[in-house]
Amino acid sequence: MASIRKRTLPSGKAVWLADYVDGAGKRRSKQFIRKADADAFLVLARGQVSAGVHVAESQSVTVGQAADLWLKHVEESGLEHSTVLHYRQHVNEHIRPLVGGLKLTTVTTPRVYAFIDDLKAKGRSAETTRRAVQSLGRIFRFAKGRGLAGINPVADVTMRVSKRGKARPEIPTKEELRAILGAAAGRWRPLIVTAVFTGLRASELRGLRWADVDLKRAVLTVSQRADAWKRIGAPKSEAGTRDVPLAPMVVNTLREWKLACPKGDLDLVFPSGAGQVEHHPNIVNRGWAPIQIEAGVATYEDGTDKEGKPIKIAKAKYNFHSLRHAAASMFIESGMNAKRVQTVMGHSSIQVTFDVYGHLFSDDEADQRAMRAIEERLFS
Structure with a gap:
């Protein structure tokens, strides 16, 4: 009653x-x-x-208290360390300062929109705002499932992130790739060669095992990856576990490298000198960047030498991930259909493939034939 x-x-x-x-x-x-x-x-x-x-308001916990319970849950769920760190950052930098003291039962959908406005007023980017709101929604879903909240007010929130002006990925040209491959030497050469022709992510290359490389079949299997803290784990997504064909150059390079590769308990193809997981910054700073500069694939900035005289300082032109883009572009140019590119690249969905590389699937000749056909039908 x-x-x-x-x-x-x-x-x-x-x-x-x-x-x-x-x-x-x-x-x-x-x-x-x-x-x-x-x-x-x-x-x-x-x-x-x-x-x-x-849930009665007197029995409700605050958003901050629910966030702490949720973070404890995600840590115990075995999510990647980087994911947990990002969630914690969302809570501590965005959610807790603005709505952490509110009880779950008092947070409505209009209040969530006010939270979005507050984030924008503080100069947060659209992407940062979107991720913070997503984490707030995860907190409410967690709380609702445990009887701490009756509803999830974020569920009815609509956020649109404009893709206008989104830059296409930077892809080295074939001439630049040839120069890079020509300059790659020593322990970095097999890594660069494999990256160019397979499109593996840096984490997948760092976690690749010899047991997953079949040089006779010219195929490697991505079955694990190494995160930023050098911890071995599962691929980025279910689609990340995949077989990737190898070009003859990769097979020959890896066959030679296997004889000189540092040995270790992890059986890694591209380990550190001690046979352990290689640190990503080492790959970039000691291998990838110097190789680009040696190959002349660089930009130049004004600087001074030790005597204070003006000089031009060479900077590597591309980040390591650009080799993944280069591989994808060559897959597409070779005639691979979108579904096969998705599979080889390990994309979670074909939509990801089209979002990133859709512009590379264009066929100028076919487009011109279509336009001529349209014109002929119009005037026939």
């Missing part, structure tokens, strides 16, 4: 008290200044009780 009654406080102030019985049969009440607010609350509460999703 539910009711609304007027009550005069000891201070003489009049309030409206909304009484109702929750899902556990316990009587609850909440006071309001206006009767209209009490009426609206009672309608909402009775509906939630009927649906089995009501």
Whole structure:
């Protein structure tokens, strides 16, 4: 049974008290200044009780407390360390300062939109805002599943991130790739050669095992990866586990490299000198960047030498991930269809393939034939 009654406080102030019985049969009440607010609350509460999703405000925890419980849960769920760090950053830098003190039951969809506006006012980028809101939604889903929240107010929030002006990936030209391969030497050469022709992610290259390389069949299998903390784990997604064909140059290079490769318990193809997981910055700073500069694939900035005289300082032109883009572009140019490119690249969906490389699937000759056909049909 539910009711609304007027009550005069000891201070003489009049309030409206909304009484109702929750899902556990316990009587609850909440006071309001206006009767209209009490009426609206009672309608909402009775509906939630009927649906089995009501949580009394007095029993609710704050967003910050729910966030702590959620973070503990994701840590214990075995998610990648980098993912947990990103979630913690979202909570501590964006969610806790702005809505952490609010009780879950008081956060409505309009309040979430206000949270978005607050993030924008603080100069947060559209992508940062989107990720913070996603994490807030995950907190509410977690809390709802454990009876700490009746609803997820983020579920009805719509965010549109404009793709206008999104830059296409930077891809080394064939001339630049030939120069890079010509300059690659020593322990870095087999890594660069493999990256150019397979499109493996840096983490997949760092975690690649000899047991997963079949030089007779000219195929390697991606079955694990090494994260930024040099920990071995599963590929980035289910699609990340895949077979990748090898070009003859890769087969020959790896066959020679296998004889000189540092040995270790991890059986890695591209380990450190001690046979352990190679640190990504070492690959970039000691291998990839110097090789580009040696190959003349560089940009030049104004600087000074030790004597203070003006000089041009060479900077590597591309990041290591550009080799993945280069491989994808060559797959597409060779005639691989989009589905096969998705599989070889280990994309989670074909939409990812089209989002990143869709512009490379163009066929100028076919487009011109189509346009001529359209013109002929119009005037025939």
